[in-house]
Structures are given as structure tokens and as C-alpha cells.
Amino acid sequence: MATHALLQRLRRNGALERLDVTVIGEEPRPCYDRVNLTSCFGGVPPDDLLLSPVEWYRENGVRLRTGVRATGIDRSRRAVSTDPHGEIRYDHLVLATGSRPFVPPIDGVDLPGVFVYRTIDDIEAIRQHAGICRTAAVLGGGLLGLEAGKALYNLSLQAHVVEVAPGLMPRQLNAEAADLLREEVESLGVSVHLLRRASRLEQDGAKVVVHFARHDPLSVDMVVISAGIRPRDELARDAGLEVGERGGVAVSGALQTSDPRVWAVGECASVDNELFGLVGPCYEMAEALADNLAAMTQGNPMSARFHSGASASRLKLMGVDVSTLGKPIGEAAAASVLVRRGDGYCRTLMVERGRVVGAIGVGDWPERERLSGLIAANRRVSQRQLRRFQRTGAVWSASEGASVMEWPAAATVCSCLGVTRGDLTDALQAGAGTPEQLAESTGASTVCGSCRNLLCALCDQPEVAVGAKGRGALLGASVFAALVTPVLMAYRPSRFADTVQSAWRRVDFLWQDDVAKQVTGYTLLAISLLALLLSLRKRLTRFRLGDFNLWRGVHGVLGAGTLVGFVVHTGMSLGHNFTFALGSAFLLLNLLGAATGVAASMESRLTGRWGRSLRAWRPRLTRAHIWLFWPLPALVLFHIISVYYY
Ligand SMILES: Cc1cc2nc3c(=O)[nH]c(=O)nc-3n(C[C@H](O)[C@H](O)[C@H](O)COP(=O)(O)OP(=O)(O)OC[C@H]3O[C@@H](n4cnc5c(N)ncnc54)[C@H](O)[C@@H]3O)c2cc1C
The missing domain is CATH 1.20.1420 (A middle domain of Talin 1)
Structure with a gap:
């Protein structure tokens, strides 16, 4: 997916015309939407998941080599060896090899009826086997495990999700949010088994028996292993490139590896020893790299950087909205954690020195976008707002909720230059579509800049951090x-x-x-x-x-x-x-x-x-x-x- 984002951005910034690009992929199809893989269980044809049709690559001068595996990198000769396509020479090489499913080192993981869940081919294999099954176990209660559980549930199987931690999605959710998610998942008819570590898998006729260290075994017709992912960094390791402490190809903020001619993006890249398992940061990396490659081809300095700071994800797991914003719960040790559990929702704020640094929501959360902007802009919240959150689950009152779009036309937006909401609407209607264009045509936000985010809201763009020096x-x-x-x-x-x-x-x-x-x-x-x-x-x-x-x-x-x-x-x-x-x-x-x-x-x-x-x-x-x-x-x-x- 990162490769596709890279190509798209290279096309938009004009660099694709200047570059001679070859894409090598071991899967039989070009880049596809892995995030919506589960929809294939519902009958969506695999080709509908393609992010661009094969012709797109041809039309844009990109040489596509599908079903071809890169087997080694000779950095001194700047060549990639492939199977079965021989050697491909490069001036610059981008690694976007993603991750592989982590399979725990226990007996029985290679039995028939045991699967992983990563590619369209995996889905095809699971789907075919599920036709003769009634029960299934998913090992792993993280994001992908729940996706797999939902897929099996959709195939009318009685599904069990087994998790070693005390709660579902342990990397993203706090205990209260995980509890609510478990309740919602179980209400669909999927059984959740927490604090269970599978010790081995055993064949028993047509059944697979999952044994646990301290609990009764679970006998099912099929097993899907979804115990996490590991970056595919083997090419980089073999080529002597630096890797991160937790694996992954080590890259700088400019996405450059320890070899200036080799770059890495997506789940295989490690930035400041951090790995990324969601598509959002992978796309951000790809876009930053595309801008740097474009700058390089024109002899300009490479200034685009990937910042691993605030991240946001919104997932629909078994019909339940799960949002995480900003710092993950494990990285906000110094923060005070405020939890509000209401009817069908659980919302958590992590607050550090008067600022919300992270948020977790299970269930509906109308303020999600606004909170995301608040975290990105690193703005303070008042004690009153935090008390309101604990009382009602909302940070802002109804009167604070009115967006700048709903302000009266005479209301001042830029108080430095007296620009009103009406002036800005006129400029929008005259064709100014971005905060920069609004600033240019009205002068708003060009003095102290404190109204910049109101301009962003008018243009329906995410908020930015506004300098607060002095x-x-x-x-x-x-x-x-x-x-x-x-x-x-x-x-x-x-x-x-x-x-x-x-x-x-x-x-x-x-x-x-x-x-x-x-x-x-x-x-x-x-x-x-x-x-x-x-x-x-x-x-x-x-x-x-x-x-x-x-x-x-x-x-x-x-x-x-x-x-x-x-x-x-x-x-x-x-x-x-x-x-x-x-x-x-x-x-x-x-x-x-x-x-x-x-x-x-x-x-x-x-x-x-x-x-x-x-x-x-x-x-x-x-x-x-x-x-x-x-x-x-x-x-x-x-x-x-x-x-x-x-
Ligand atoms: C079932 C599922 C559901 C998901 N749901 C979500 C979601 O809801 N939200 C979200 O944010 N993220 C989700 N993700 C994660 C998201 O799909 C990934 O973050 C994203 O695909 C990463 O993109 P990538 O380009 O780094 O890796 P990939 O998309 O995995 O692409 C890497 C490609 O490189 C190929 N490759 C690897 N090594 C070689 C080699 N040596 N030679 C040739 N080719 C090679 C691989 O076969 C693969 O096709 C989901 C993932 C899965 C599997």
C-alpha cells in the first residue's frame, strides 16, 4: 500500500515523469487495499481491491513486475536480484516490503486447517476451508485478530477469539475500553477468551485442538493465527543495512537508510526505533519520501520529514467504532487518565500538563475530529472542560460546539486585521480553497496567526500547530x-x-x-x-x-x-x-x-x-x-x- 501512495505522490509532484520506475512485488496482483481484505469474505472480487488497475502503471510509465520476489541486494553494484526475473539495476532503491504475520514457535502451526491472515491468497484459502467448518478459533485479540474473527463470524462460523493479555487490543486500549469492546464483540455471538496462551496445536481427526498452559483445550474445525506482525527486513539485514532495535529497516526522518541510495517506507521501516502497523503513517512516510525524491531529481535540498509523533486511527471492528488519537496508552506513563463510560461508549483522555496528549474511544464519539485537532495543535484544555468530560463524556459544551462555519457573517475571525467570517466566505466563493489562499486574499492569519485554525476549519482541512511564542x-x-x-x-x-x-x-x-x-x-x-x-x-x-x-x-x-x-x-x-x-x-x-x-x-x-x-x-x-x-x-x-x- 505504501508503494502505491509513493507512486501517486510522485505522479502529483511531477517526479514520475522524470524517473524510470520499476515496481517488484511477489504477490500475483499489483498494489491492493489490504485494509479492506475482509470484504472478500463477503463476496467482493479481489480485483475490486486493486488500488489502481494494471493500465494505470503502463500509462504512467511504471514497469510492473508482479509475482517476482526480490532475493538480494548488491549495494556495491546497485543491483537487486530477483526470482524469476534476474537482476535489476538501480540508482535509488525503495524498500516497501511491509510485514509478515508473526507465528508463535509452538507445535502444530503447520497443520492443515491452520492459517494466517495477510494476503488475498490467505483469504482465498481460509474461505475455501471455512466451507467445510462450523467452528473456528482466532489466536490473537488485536486489530487483525478481531478482523479475522469478524470474517469468520460473517461466514456463519462459531468464532472464538483467544488473547493472551487481560483485554482485547492490548496495545491500543486501556482496561475500561477493552472491557466495553469485549462486551460488544460477545453480544454478536463471538466468544472471547482472555489470559490464554496457546502452548501447542494438535490434530484430532478433522479437528484442531488448541492447548493452553493452564486452561482446558479448545477443539475447533480451523484456526487463524493473528498474533502480531514482524517487519520484513530480511533483504536489508542481508545487505548489511542498519536495522532498528525492534527490527525494521532503520531510516531517518527523510526515510533514508544507512545507505544514501536506499530508502524504506511503510511497515518495514523503523523510525527512531518505532515501527508502524497502521496504514496512515505508512502513507505519510510514502508522501514525505516522494517529495524528497522529487526534490532530489531537481537538485533541490530534501526537506520533507516523516514525524512519528501524533497518530490517529479509526477502525470499525465488528461494527464497533474504535478510535485512538495521539500517544498510545503505553507511552503516556506520566499522563493522568480520565475515563468516562456511558451508554454504549467508553472514552479515555490522557492529560499531561493541561494538554490532551492521547485519547481512546470505543463506541460513538462525536468530538473525535475536534479532539484530533486539539491534540495536533497541542492546545490546553481547562479544568472545567476536563470536569465536564468526566461528568458527560463531552469536552466542549453545546455553545462551544458551533463551528466557525456557523458563526454570524459579521463575527470577527482575524481580530488583528478585522477580517470577518463574511469576508472569508466571500473569498471562499471567489475561489480561495486553502487556508493559504484565504490568507493571501483577505490577510487573515498573516499577523499573529492565532486564527489560522479557523481558516483550516473553513477550508475543511485538519488543524495545524500554531506558534505560541510570547x-x-x-x-x-x-x-x-x-x-x-x-x-x-x-x-x-x-x-x-x-x-x-x-x-x-x-x-x-x-x-x-x-x-x-x-x-x-x-x-x-x-x-x-x-x-x-x-x-x-x-x-x-x-x-x-x-x-x-x-x-x-x-x-x-x-x-x-x-x-x-x-x-x-x-x-x-x-x-x-x-x-x-x-x-x-x-x-x-x-x-x-x-x-x-x-x-x-x-x-x-x-x-x-x-x-x-x-x-x-x-x-x-x-x-x-x-x-x-x-x-x-x-x-x-x-x-x-x-x-x-x-
Ligand atoms: C486484514 C488486515 C486488515 C487491516 N486493517 C487495517 C485497518 O483497518 N486500518 C489500518 O490503518 N491498517 C490496517 N491494516 C494494516 C495495513 O494494511 C498496513 O499497515 C499496510 O498494508 C502497510 O503497507 P505496506 O506497503 O508497508 O505493506 P504491504 O501492504 O504489506 O505491502 C508490502 C508488499 O511487499 C511485498 N514483498 C515483501 N517482500 C518482498 C520481496 N522480497 N519481494 C517482492 N515483494 C515483496 C509483500 O508481498 C506485499 O505485497 C490491516 C492489515 C490487514 C492484513
């Missing part, structure tokens, strides 16, 4: 300013008593001494000018140096710093007449800046009504913040002149 600093500084400014506005200081002064050696020296006052005053002015300069990063569209969010964070911190400067310079006294006007305008400017900062740092964290209100209010607060700034230069100038003059 947002924490902005929020901290804004909250500080919001708390301190009202105190400074309300507080009226009185002179220190002489006794205090002599004890503390003149604490009011800073705002009584002329030289000290000048030093603190000009320092305050310098900090204010610096903060002003940084805000130009937003207004001057040509000035694109550095990350906007970082600049804005620094602007907020400097703004909060001017409050400290204000206290040091004035001793918290607002003075009289023009000095009072200057002090009041300065504090009001800070207060509005603080409110804008809180809104800017919170709007992308909040969804629903609150998020929308903040997006609507932020441009107004920003405008008021800017208007209030304008009288300040005149007031400051007058203040300086009056100090020297009088």
Missing part, C-alpha cells in the same frame, strides 16, 4: 498591569513620617531629588519609546523581522515595566494639572493595553461564545489603546519643559 509572557504582563494600574489610579500617597525617613535613609529620595527624578523620568520615557517601536511590527506590513507573537509579548512586558518605572519616578503621586493629566492618560493607556493583551492571549485558547466575544472586542480595545496614546507625546513634552522652566 503568548504566556503577554498574558502574565497583561494580568500584572490589569491588577496594578487600578491600584495606582486609586492610591493617594502621604508623606513619610520623619522617623520612617531616618530609619530607612530617605525612602522618598528617588522622587524628591532632581537628578534621580531626571534619571527615572528619562528611563521611563526610553522604555515607553521602545515599547512603541515594537508595536510597529504589526502596523508596518513590510517590516516582517522575527515572530510577531514574540514582539507582542515583549511589547506587553515593556508596558508592564513602564508601570514599575512610573512608581519609581512619581512615588505613586499623580500630581496636579498637566502632570495629573499626563499620569492619568498614561495609566489609562496601560489599563487598555492590559485588557488588549489579555484578550489577545486568550482568544485563541477559548472557543465558542467567549472566544467570539474576545475576537470582537480585541480590535475595539486596540483602537482605544492607540487613540489614548496620541495626547501623550504633547503631554510628555509639556511636562519636560515645565519641569526645567519652573
Whole structure:
């Protein structure tokens, strides 16, 4: 399957035209949809599973060698030996050999009536044999074991699924989710036997008897072994290529093996010693490799990388929806695990430092896509949302559920540039179909980028991780300013008593001494000018140096710093007449800046009504913040002149 994804991407990025490609496959058919193999039991002809017809390869200049097995790689001569096609030379070689079923080393696995479950030929053999059977056992209660169990059940056999672990799908599911899955599977009439390790298989007439270490034997008409998979890395091993700790051809993020002319993708590849048994990551690898090969053929640097991080899978097992998102349960040891079991569903969240890092669902889960975006964007969830999840099984309330598509046309989406949902819909109707095109035609998301995922939602594309540099600093500084400014506005200081002064050696020296006052005053002015300069990063569209969010964070911190400067310079006294006007305008400017900062740092964290209100209010607060700034230069100038003059 990875080979087909690779060819498709090479065709799309134009590299297939420039390359002379030969595909070698030992199976008698070209690439087919292994994921839907089970449908063959229901009468779907094998040819319907082909991912592309044979003509497709011809039309795209791909030489197809089916029924041909690669038997060795001579890396020094850059040649692959094949059976029965002789030697094939290469400039670059891609290994996409997939996996083989793991067959436990016990007696009887080669008896008649014992099968594995990986290829169309396996299915044909199982189907033919099942015609004379009434009972069957599947050894293995993982993804493929349950698929096989379902297939046998569909063939009207009485099926038993035998699993060595305490629950079904032990690699993916926690105990509660596995319990629900078992209940659902058993309600279909399939028997599940947990904590049973088969010790040997024995022929008894037409029957196969499965013996267990500590339980009664199980006598059935046929057995399907589905005890896991192992990467097919034998070609790579024999050729002296590096392999991963758990097997598999070791590759870098660029999918390159220890030989720069040999690459590997799919289930046979090991990235950072991790192996992949689902088709999603195999396709991602294939696409990254295709982009790198395309770049290489044009003499460009290879920049595409496969990231093994968050993965998502959604399987329909015996009619039951099973979803896993983000980190597998075994890799989230530090996470707190929240489980909600409801009517016909069991949902689990793994939460690490306020972020959902993984999720497992058995049964219906309407929030699945949204959670997937949340995990991919590495966004925080609030304690309130987690409590709601434990109470109701939903992370978001109904009012938070409204997608950006349902927002009113006048609702602000990009609060930096005041772009509304209506503006974006117009752009969509005018032909902008991707977040990038929307950004280009409306400007939305080009300043702070916090609304990027709303654009993704409008284009029906998955969310992306949005940079959050400086947002924490902005929020901290804004909250500080919001708390301190009202105190400074309300507080009226009185002179220190002489006794205090002599004890503390003149604490009011800073705002009584002329030289000290000048030093603190000009320092305050310098900090204010610096903060002003940084805000130009937003207004001057040509000035694109550095990350906007970082600049804005620094602007907020400097703004909060001017409050400290204000206290040091004035001793918290607002003075009289023009000095009072200057002090009041300065504090009001800070207060509005603080409110804008809180809104800017919170709007992308909040969804629903609150998020929308903040997006609507932020441009107004920003405008008021800017208007209030304008009288300040005149007031400051007058203040300086009056100090020297009088
Ligand atoms: C029954 C079944 C159900 C599945 N259901 C799901 C599902 O619901 N969701 C999901 O995400 N994944 C599912 N999978 C897994 C998914 O099919 C695999 O992840 C995917 O096929 C891996 O693609 P690949 O190209 O790496 O390997 P493969 O598709 O196995 O392709 C490798 C090919 O290389 C050939 N080959 C190997 N060695 C040689 C050699 N020396 N010479 C020539 N040819 C060779 C093999 O014969 C094979 O045809 C399922 C798998 C099975 C078997």
C-alpha cells in the first residue's frame, strides 16, 4: 500500500515523469487495499481491491513486475536480484516490503486447517476451508485478530477469539475500553477468551485442538493465527543495512537508510526505533519520501520529514467504532487518565500538563475530529472542560460546539486585521480553497496567526500547530498591569513620617531629588519609546523581522515595566494639572493595553461564545489603546519643559 501512495505522490509532484520506475512485488496482483481484505469474505472480487488497475502503471510509465520476489541486494553494484526475473539495476532503491504475520514457535502451526491472515491468497484459502467448518478459533485479540474473527463470524462460523493479555487490543486500549469492546464483540455471538496462551496445536481427526498452559483445550474445525506482525527486513539485514532495535529497516526522518541510495517506507521501516502497523503513517512516510525524491531529481535540498509523533486511527471492528488519537496508552506513563463510560461508549483522555496528549474511544464519539485537532495543535484544555468530560463524556459544551462555519457573517475571525467570517466566505466563493489562499486574499492569519485554525476549519482541512511564542509572557504582563494600574489610579500617597525617613535613609529620595527624578523620568520615557517601536511590527506590513507573537509579548512586558518605572519616578503621586493629566492618560493607556493583551492571549485558547466575544472586542480595545496614546507625546513634552522652566 505504501508503494502505491509513493507512486501517486510522485505522479502529483511531477517526479514520475522524470524517473524510470520499476515496481517488484511477489504477490500475483499489483498494489491492493489490504485494509479492506475482509470484504472478500463477503463476496467482493479481489480485483475490486486493486488500488489502481494494471493500465494505470503502463500509462504512467511504471514497469510492473508482479509475482517476482526480490532475493538480494548488491549495494556495491546497485543491483537487486530477483526470482524469476534476474537482476535489476538501480540508482535509488525503495524498500516497501511491509510485514509478515508473526507465528508463535509452538507445535502444530503447520497443520492443515491452520492459517494466517495477510494476503488475498490467505483469504482465498481460509474461505475455501471455512466451507467445510462450523467452528473456528482466532489466536490473537488485536486489530487483525478481531478482523479475522469478524470474517469468520460473517461466514456463519462459531468464532472464538483467544488473547493472551487481560483485554482485547492490548496495545491500543486501556482496561475500561477493552472491557466495553469485549462486551460488544460477545453480544454478536463471538466468544472471547482472555489470559490464554496457546502452548501447542494438535490434530484430532478433522479437528484442531488448541492447548493452553493452564486452561482446558479448545477443539475447533480451523484456526487463524493473528498474533502480531514482524517487519520484513530480511533483504536489508542481508545487505548489511542498519536495522532498528525492534527490527525494521532503520531510516531517518527523510526515510533514508544507512545507505544514501536506499530508502524504506511503510511497515518495514523503523523510525527512531518505532515501527508502524497502521496504514496512515505508512502513507505519510510514502508522501514525505516522494517529495524528497522529487526534490532530489531537481537538485533541490530534501526537506520533507516523516514525524512519528501524533497518530490517529479509526477502525470499525465488528461494527464497533474504535478510535485512538495521539500517544498510545503505553507511552503516556506520566499522563493522568480520565475515563468516562456511558451508554454504549467508553472514552479515555490522557492529560499531561493541561494538554490532551492521547485519547481512546470505543463506541460513538462525536468530538473525535475536534479532539484530533486539539491534540495536533497541542492546545490546553481547562479544568472545567476536563470536569465536564468526566461528568458527560463531552469536552466542549453545546455553545462551544458551533463551528466557525456557523458563526454570524459579521463575527470577527482575524481580530488583528478585522477580517470577518463574511469576508472569508466571500473569498471562499471567489475561489480561495486553502487556508493559504484565504490568507493571501483577505490577510487573515498573516499577523499573529492565532486564527489560522479557523481558516483550516473553513477550508475543511485538519488543524495545524500554531506558534505560541510570547503568548504566556503577554498574558502574565497583561494580568500584572490589569491588577496594578487600578491600584495606582486609586492610591493617594502621604508623606513619610520623619522617623520612617531616618530609619530607612530617605525612602522618598528617588522622587524628591532632581537628578534621580531626571534619571527615572528619562528611563521611563526610553522604555515607553521602545515599547512603541515594537508595536510597529504589526502596523508596518513590510517590516516582517522575527515572530510577531514574540514582539507582542515583549511589547506587553515593556508596558508592564513602564508601570514599575512610573512608581519609581512619581512615588505613586499623580500630581496636579498637566502632570495629573499626563499620569492619568498614561495609566489609562496601560489599563487598555492590559485588557488588549489579555484578550489577545486568550482568544485563541477559548472557543465558542467567549472566544467570539474576545475576537470582537480585541480590535475595539486596540483602537482605544492607540487613540489614548496620541495626547501623550504633547503631554510628555509639556511636562519636560515645565519641569526645567519652573
Ligand atoms: C486484514 C488486515 C486488515 C487491516 N486493517 C487495517 C485497518 O483497518 N486500518 C489500518 O490503518 N491498517 C490496517 N491494516 C494494516 C495495513 O494494511 C498496513 O499497515 C499496510 O498494508 C502497510 O503497507 P505496506 O506497503 O508497508 O505493506 P504491504 O501492504 O504489506 O505491502 C508490502 C508488499 O511487499 C511485498 N514483498 C515483501 N517482500 C518482498 C520481496 N522480497 N519481494 C517482492 N515483494 C515483496 C509483500 O508481498 C506485499 O505485497 C490491516 C492489515 C490487514 C492484513
